Amino acid sequence: MQRLNQIVMEQDPDCLIGWNFVAFDIHVLSQAATRNHIKLKFGRDNSRLNYSARRADDDSRMPARAYAAGRVVLDGIEVMKNATYHFSSFALDAVASELLGERKLISNVDGLDKLAEIKRQYREEPLALAKYNLQDCVLVSKIFKQEKLLEFLLTRSQLTGLELERLGGSVAAFTNLYLPQIHRKGWIAPNLVNAEDYLHSPGGFVMDSKPRHARRHPSF
Incomplete structure (x- = not known):
């Protein structure tokens, strides 16, 4: 774990990427660090990784979150x-x-019990398991590069004003687009009304989507 901290500081990446990264990989690393009384110092200023797992009793469905100062997770x-x-x-x-x-x-798909094989390699072939894990990292990196996912996030951030790692926030994006225009017209947008004065709208009917292709990539 200490060596991992050193590698992050030495490589000094702008982004930390992975697959099911926050909910699984960082969760496992965070637990391991806690067991060994080590702080994951992933921040660019050598600060601790801030991580919060989703609780089993969390009705808000808030996902696990991770934040490293000066880096994007x-x-x-x-x-x-x-x-x-x-x-x-x-x-x-x-x-x-x-x-x-x-x-x-x-x-x-190879006819193997995947979990059983991973456990076997952990016990008997640790180098083979390390190679398996490294291949996962290579695949993720290739997907990000080939599909230009970072370019997509940068463009989206420029258009909406949202942080790169913020994947929701339609209201914030709307505010970022319209408030400057309103101010230039000499208007001041009001704050949200009190909850007791708020009139709920019934909303609209949302039809089921019918995608034409297995996947679609946005064009720039």
Whole structure:
């Protein structure tokens, strides 16, 4: 864990990326760091990684969150969903197979019990397991590069004013677009009204989508 901290500081990446990255990988690393009384110092200023896991009893459905000062933490699955990609499965093996023509080194399609094989390699072939994990990292990097996901996030940020890692925020994007225009007209937008004075609208009917293709990439 201490060596991992050193590598992050030495490489000094702008982005930390992965697949199911925040909910799984960072969650596992955070737990391991806690067990060993080590702080994950992933911040550019050598500050601690701020991580909050989603609680099992959380009715708000808030996802796990991770923040490293001076760096952007990105999950490939969430980025691709936000970029309107559609796959029958967002598992890394499935997405890499469709986009890159490459697969993970351990896959259920090989007739193996994937979890059992990972546990076996952990006990008997740790170098093979390390190679499997490294291949996962390579696949994620290739997907980000080939599909220009960082370029998509940068363009979206320029258009909406939202942070790169913020994948929701339609209201914030609307505010960023319209408030400057309102101010230039000499108007001041009011704050949100009190909850007791708020009139709820019934909303509209949303039809089920019928995608024409397995995936779609936004054009710039």
